[in-house]
Amino acid sequence: MRDFVNEKKLAAKEAVKLLSDNQIVGLGSGSSATFAIMEIGERVKNGLKIQGVPTSDKSKELAISLNIPLIDISDVDSIDITIDGADEFTADLNLIKGGGSFLLKEKVVASLTKQEIIIADSSKKVELLGKFTVPVEVIPYASGYVTKQLELLNGIGKIRMTGDKPLITEEGNYIIDTDFGLIADPATLSDKLHAITGVVEHGLFINLASVVIMGNGDSTVTFS
Numbered sequence: 001m002r003d004f005v006n007e008k009k010l011a012a013k014e015a016v017k018l019l020s021d022n023q024i025v026g027l028g029s030g031s032s033a034t035f036a037i038m039e040i041g042e043r044v045k046n047g048l049k050i051q052g053v054p055t056s057d058k059s060k061e062l063a064i065s066l067n068i069p070l071i072d073i074s075d076v077d078s079i080d081i082t083i084d085g086a087d088e089f090t091a092d093l094n095l096i097k098g099g100g101s102f103l104l105k106e107k108v109v110a111s112l113t114k115q116e117i118i119i120a121d122s123s124k125k126v127e128l129l130g131k132f133t134v135p136v137e138v139i140p141y142a143s144g145y146v147t148k149q150l151e152l153l154n155g156i157g158k159i160r161m162t163g164d165k166p167l168i169t170e171e172g173n174y175i176i177d178t179d180f181g182l183i184a185d186p187a188t189l190s191d192k193l194h195a196i197t198g199v200v201e202h203g204l205f206i207n208l209a210s211v212v213i214m215g216n217g218d219s220t221v222t223f224s
């Protein structure tokens, strides 16, 4: 039986070794990214000088509690390196993200990043994306319309709930978790999703990751 938590920790440790002084560092969200932020906190305690750009309020609070200096995203031209998790990845480094509802900020940070390092346990590696549903972030007003447009793309969408209410993202939107089955051409699907009015962003990360470090039992494997 694989220990996925330990695999996430190993991948996080390996990724944090790549950081060096004076970098702007994107801080991801989710459990794997949390292990990375904790590891960064240790390195900062031991003298590493970086400035972090968090991808969620939760990651921001954690970074502050660990005395990791932060910089506002509007004050940076680019981010040197980001460490973030993923819900699924393929060997050609395409991803589904957004299981934690933070895909919008995560994608903005990834888009500004020179080296996007994805850390994952071995359950996340797939041949084709799509076992995990694709989160589609929409303005609440357009959620009915977008759901119908997703059906035209053979997607079955369900609004993500928290209890009996739609989950509201940090930017005030809904997420429609959409089942497209296995996705043979994620780049084309990504373009089609962007073309729907009312869609703010979606969780297909195409050509954004530079490297995936995957925990694999007691060690790690790197895909690049």
Ligand SMILES: O=C(CO)[C@H](O)[C@H](O)COP(=O)(O)O
Pocket: 028, 029, 030, 031, 032, 033, 084, 085, 086, 087, 096, 097, 098, 099, 100, 101, 102, 103, 106
């Ligand atoms: O995209 C994300 C949050 O929006 C996470 O990176 C993704 O859900 C993976 O999470 P975890 O590291 O907890 O498995």
